[in-house]
Amino acid sequence: MRGQVLIGVAVLIFVITLLLLVTLPKRTIGPTVDIENYTIAQLEVEQILRNAAEEAAYSTANTLEAILTTPTENPQDLASSLKEYYAEQFNVMFTDKAGAYAALRGVLCKLDTLDVEVSEGNNYVYISSIYAVATCDNGVMAFINTAAHVELEFKDLGAFGGVKAAVNLTSDQQQIQLITYAAALYNVTNGVTYGFPIMGSFNPAESVWYFNITGLHYIQVAVPPEYCMMATPTYYIAIVATSVGEGAATVIIAQPTGNICGT
Amino acid sequence: MKGQAALFEAALLTVVIILTFVVAQFLFKVQYVQSDYGLKIDAERILIHWANTGVIYAVAYGVTGSGDPQYAEAALESLVPPNIGYNLTVISLTKGVVYSITRNFNPATAEGATFILMRGDGRIVSLQLSR
Numbered sequence: 001m002r003g004q005v006l007i008g009v010a011v012l013i014f015v016i017t018l019l020l021l022v023t024l025p026k027r028t029i030g031p032t033v034d035i036e037n038y039t040i041a042q043l044e045v046e047q048i049l050r051n052a053a054e055e056a057a058y059s060t061a062n063t064l065e066a067i068l069t070t071p072t073e074n075p076q077d078l079a080s081s082l083k084e085y086y087a088e089q090f091n092v093m094f095t096d097k098a099g100a101y102a103a104l105r106g107v108l109c110k111l112d113t114l115d116v117e118v119s120e121g122n123n124y125v126y127i128s129s130i131y132a133v134a135t136c137d138n139g140v141m142a143f144i145n146t147a148a149h150v151e152l153e154f155k156d157l158g159a160f161g162g163v164k165a166a167v168n169l170t171s172d173q174q175q176i177q178l179i180t181y182a183a184a185l186y187n188v189t190n191g192v193t194y195g196f197p198i199m200g201s202f203n204p205a206e207s208v209w210y211f212n213i214t215g216l217h218y219i220q221v222a223v224p225p226e227y228c229m230m231a232t233p234t235y236y237i238a239i240v241a242t243s244v245g246e247g248a249a250t251v252i253i254a255q256p257t258g259n260i261c262g263t
Numbered sequence: 264m265k266g267q268a269a270l271f272e273a274a275l276l277t278v279v280i281i282l283t284f285v286v287a288q289f290l291f292k293v294q295y296v297q298s299d300y301g302l303k304i305d306a307e308r309i310l311i312h313w314a315n316t317g318v319i320y321a322v323a324y325g326v327t328g329s330g331d332p333q334y335a336e337a338a339l340e341s342l343v344p345p346n347i348g349y350n351l352t353v354i355s356l357t358k359g360v361v362y363s364i365t366r367n368f369n370p371a372t373a374e375g376a377t378f379i380l381m382r383g384d385g386r387i388v389s390l391q392l393s394r
Contacts (some may be wrong), residue, residue: 004272006272006276007272007275007276007279010276010279010280010283011279013283014279014282014283014286017283017286017287018286036303036304036307036308036311036376037307039307039311040307040310040311040314040376040378043311043314043315043378044314044378044379044380047314047380047381047382048381051380051381051382051383052381054382055382055383097381097385100356100381100385101379101381104356104379104387105379178317204382204383205328205383209326244317244320245317245319245320245380245382246317
């Protein structure tokens with residue numbers, strides 16, 4: 001009787017061992033590659049921030065009706081609207097991407113800091129710097145620090161009006177050589193905004209690619225005669241310029257104060 | 264008679280216990296997978312280098328958005344020695360596999376790494392190396 005119990009216990013141990021071993025997850029022998037794993041995780045989050053910054057610029061420019069429907073005489077209002085609207089778009093983009101990333105890697109990241117600065121020139125405003133920090137529940141922290149400088153002027157091209165923007169994008173003080181850009185015209189009449197593309201399209205996949213070794217990019221677009229002839233312009237020119245995967249981006253909104261062609 | 268039965272039981276118990284250990288050893292060997300960390304680190308470092316230099320965007324998206332396998336192949340050929348096989352697969356998060364390029368790849372000895380990009384519809388770049 002005692003022997004049977006012993007055999008029973010042994011068989012039980014045998015069966016439990018088998019079950020445990022079969023259900024245990026597979027493991028690998030050897031050291032873990034912590035440094036490389038962390039670097040990849042950190043770079044992935046940094047790329048999410050960079051992509052969010054760039055796509056938020058396109059998204060902002062593509063839906064400028066939101067802030068142009070009520071045209072304002074005061075450029076400072078336009079500047080603060082642009083700043084707020086871009087920050088909103090950045091948040092939407094980041095949340096969307098972080099959600100997809102969490103589903104893939106099981107790592108939840110959140111946007112800790114977002115500082116957007118807008119600068120003004122003569123008849124134009126633009127996003128001049130973006131600083132964003134993200135932290136994740138696996139301890140990864142990533143940030144982007146990018147800036148833009150824009151000089152814009154209106155040109156009289158005879159039948160057409162012209163807009164020439166000298167754009168300089170930097171990421172961590174490094175000048176960006178490869179950019180994508182697009183431009184559109186938004187006309188506001190009776191509180192209704194109508195926009196149409198005049199160069200490329202406000203979509204990173206359909207925009208214009210521009211490489212310049214100096215990092216200075218001249219974006220030149222034409223304004224159709226029916227608009228450039230306006231003595232009291234009701235239209236805005238919106239230009240987006242972004243890096244490709246480096247997190248630098250700007251949205252320029254320009255409004256001439258008078259006729260810019262036909263002289 | 265009683266002594267023989269006890270002996271038999273003891274023998275049987277010993278056999279079962281030894282068998283348990285033998286099977287456990289065998290199963291543990293199955294559970295643990297021998298990994299080639301040299302290849303894993305190499306694959307991770309290639310992806311890190313690509314991410315730092317922006318090459319990964321050319322590999323995953325290209326100008327057209329559907330990747331640039333020729334560029335990727337040239338980039339890999341310049342980094343991976345001839346005795347190492349590779350398999351590079353770019354996967355779109357919405358459309359599935361965008362493209363895959365392979366050279367002397369042996370899945371049995373492969374190790375690798377993946378990099379996730381979230382531009383547009385998102386990409387997973389998977390680089391596997393083998394001896």
